Structures are given as C-alpha cells and as structure tokens.
Amino acid sequence: MNWTGKDMDTYLLQKEYIDTLVIPLVKVETKMDNMKTSASSTEFVMHLASLIETQFKGRMMFAPPFAYTPETDQQHMAQTTLREFSTTTFKHVFFLTTDHTWTAMELPGQVIWMPSIPLENMDASLRNSILEDQLRQALPKFTEEWSKH
Amino acid sequence: MSSKVSRRQFLSYTLMGVGGFMVSATLMPMVRFAVDPVLQPKGEGDFIPTPQKVDELTETPVRVDFTIKDRKDGWYKSDVSNTAWVYKEGDTVIALSPVCKHLGCTVNWEGDEKHKNEFFCPCHNGRYEKNGKNIPGSPPLGPLDEYVVEVVDGYVHLGKTVPNTLV
Numbered sequence: 001m002n003w004t005g006k007d008m009d010t011y012l013l014q015k016e017y018i019d020t021l022v023i024p025l026v027k028v029e030t031k032m033d034n035m036k037t038s039a040s041s042t043e044f045v046m047h048l049a050s051l052i053e054t055q056f057k058g059r060m061m062f063a064p065p066f067a068y069t070p071e072t073d074q075q076h077m078a079q080t081t082l083r084e085f086s087t088t089t090f091k092h093v094f095f096l097t098t099d100h101t102w103t104a105m106e107l108p109g110q111v112i113w114m115p116s117i118p119l120e121n122m123d124a125s126l127r128n129s130i131l132e133d134q135l136r137q138a139l140p141k142f143t144e145e146w147s148k149h
Numbered sequence: 150m151s152s153k154v155s156r157r158q159f160l161s162y163t164l165m166g167v168g169g170f171m172v173s174a175t176l177m178p179m180v181r182f183a184v185d186p187v188l189q190p191k192g193e194g195d196f197i198p199t200p201q202k203v204d205e206l207t208e209t210p211v212r213v214d215f216t217i218k219d220r221k222d223g224w225y226k227s228d229v230s231n232t233a234w235v236y237k238e239g240d241t242v243i244a245l246s247p248v249c250k251h252l253g254c255t256v257n258w259e260g261d262e263k264h265k266n267e268f269f270c271p272c273h274n275g276r277y278e279k280n281g282k283n284i285p286g287s288p289p290l291g292p293l294d295e296y297v298v299e300v301v302d303g304y305v306h307l308g309k310t311v312p313n314t315l316v
Contacts, residue, residue, distance in 0.1 A: 017251075046224055054255060055255045056254055056272055057252060058253050058274065059252070059272035060252065128230060
C-alpha cells in the first residue's frame with residue numbers, strides 16, 4: 001500500500017492484515033560533490049521501495065520518504081520525529097535506507113540497510129533483476145520479524 | 150460553331166471548376182475529421198508481446214515478465230512492468246495473473262516449501278491451486294485472474310486480465 005487516500009481506505013478496513021509500516025530514509029546532500037551520490041542512492045531506495053510495495057502490497061504500508069540533510073542531527077531526529085512511530089497502530093515498523101549511520105541508532109523499528117547501487121545507467125530489465133536480488137537479501141529480515149508475533 | 154466554346158460556356162466552366170475546388174477545400178477536412186476515429190492507428194493493439202516461446206512451456210508454471218510500453222496516465226507516459234505465470238495444459242496456453250485476490254500481493258509458484266504444486270502468497274499465506282482456484286481456509290476469497298492469451302509466431306502474447314474461466 002502507498003501513502004495515498006485510496007490505499008489508506010483499504011488499510012482502515014483491513015487493519016489486521018496490513019500490519020507493517022515501511023519508512024524510507026533518504027539523505028539529501030547540498031554540496032556539489034555529493035549531490036550525485038545522494039540523488040543516486042535516493043533513486044535506489046525509492047525503486048527498491050516500489051518493488052517491495054508491489055510484492056507485498058497486502059501487508060505493507062509505505063510512508064512517504066523522510067528526508068534530511070548532512071547538517072541534521074540524526075540522533076535528535078531519531079529521538080523526536082521518528083520516535084513518534086513507536087505509538088503507531090502498525091505492529092511492525094521498518095526503516096529502509098542506504099545511510100549506514102542509522103544502523104547504530106535507536107529507532108522504533110528495524111533498520112534495513114542496503115548498500116546503494118547506482119541504477120541510472122541500467123536498462124529496465126537489468127535494473128529489475130538487481131533490485132530483485134536486493135529484495136531477496138532484505139526478505140529474511142521481514143519474514144523473521146513477522147514470524148516473531 | 151459547336152466545336153467552339155463560347156465566352157459564356159468558358160466562363161461557366163471556369164467558375165464551376167474554381168468553385169468546386171473551393172468547396173472541396175472546405176469539405177475535405179470536414180470529412181477527414183468525421184472519419185478520423187477509423188483512421189487512428191490501433192496503438193500497440195490489445196496484446197503485448199512477451200519473450201516467452203510457446204515451445205518452451207511445460208505443465209509447470211513459469212514466470213514471464215513483460216513490459217507495457219508508453220502507458221499513458223494523463224500526460225505522464227511510463228513503461229509498466231508486468232508479470233504472468235504461464236503454463237501449458239494440453240495444447241492450450243494458460244496465463245495467470247500473479248496478483249493475489251486478497252489484498253493484491255504478488256503470488257509465487259511453489260513459494261512455500263510446505264505446499265508443493267500450488268501458488269503461494271507470502272503476505273498472509275494465501276494458497277491457490279495450479280488453475281488459480283483459491284484454497285478454502287486461506288485468506289483469498291476468489292481465484293486468480295487470467296490473461297487473454299494469443300500465440301503469434303510461436304511467442305506468447307498477453308492481453309487484458311479477465312476473471313478466471315478454469316475454475
């Protein structure tokens with residue numbers, strides 16, 4: 001499910017089935033040298049998110065991506081903005097990111113960290129197969145969390 | 150005298166010619182607009198080619214990926230990737246939609262080791278038989294949709310999805 005009115009209607013009717021919230025975290029760099037990597041990894045995260053969304057549409061809700069800049073105090077962001085998600089009605093919360101700093105932080109959910117792969121020069125079929133490989137690697141983390149409850 | 154064209158005849162012929170030309174100049178575009186829908190190209194047609202050869206199909210469903218090129222959503226054009234589970238039943242080719250009828254996840258053939266010969270939905274353990282029939286006791290409430298299949302030059306072409314006709 002995506003963060004749209006229509007999908008949210010489905011969620012409200014099917015709360016017991018759609019029990020997982022995924023929040024993409026993307027870093028927006030402002031310096032010229034890092035802008036390209038930042039854009040590329042954002043593209044990767046968003047493509048991966050949309051692939052996971054089609055595969056697990058009926059169980060996962062995808063929040064809009066949370067963006068921050070290099071100056072952002074991530075520790076502070078984790079304790080304020082992102083802490084809010086600990087009170088959500090979703091049973092399982094995941095954060096999807098390519099930024100390694102999040103793995104060391106206390107977040108109200110599991111961090112799924114993926115190394116960023118530049119997708120911009122790939123044709124669609126290669127891109128899809130690479131993303132599917134990445135999904136296969138992330139999958140155990142989802143199923144493990146699901147099997148706990 | 151009869152072979153000669155009189156001034157009056159000459160003028161009336163010229164006027165008729167020029168007049169006719171002008172009338173047709175206004176009428177032609179009108180006619181063109183009136184029949185325009187007939188002249189429109191059919192676009193991609195309703196069937197989308199896939200890379201799957203019919204000869205290579207067996208009775209085991211295989212995943213076939215295909216792309217709908219340039220689908221228009223308003224003014225936004227995009228390529229949409231799509232998937233089908235395709236197998237042969239006798240000589241007929243059957244293509245099932247992978248979209249779970251419960252909440253729209255993607256189902257996999259033998260996606261769970263415990264349930265062989267079935268489609269499996271990883272979200273809520275939905276199960277379907279090979280022909281797409283939902284197995285009672287699992288969350289899905291209906292059978293998997295079916296694609297309209299056409300075979301062109303030995304390749305599988307897929308059309309739109311229709312409610313399952315095999316169950």
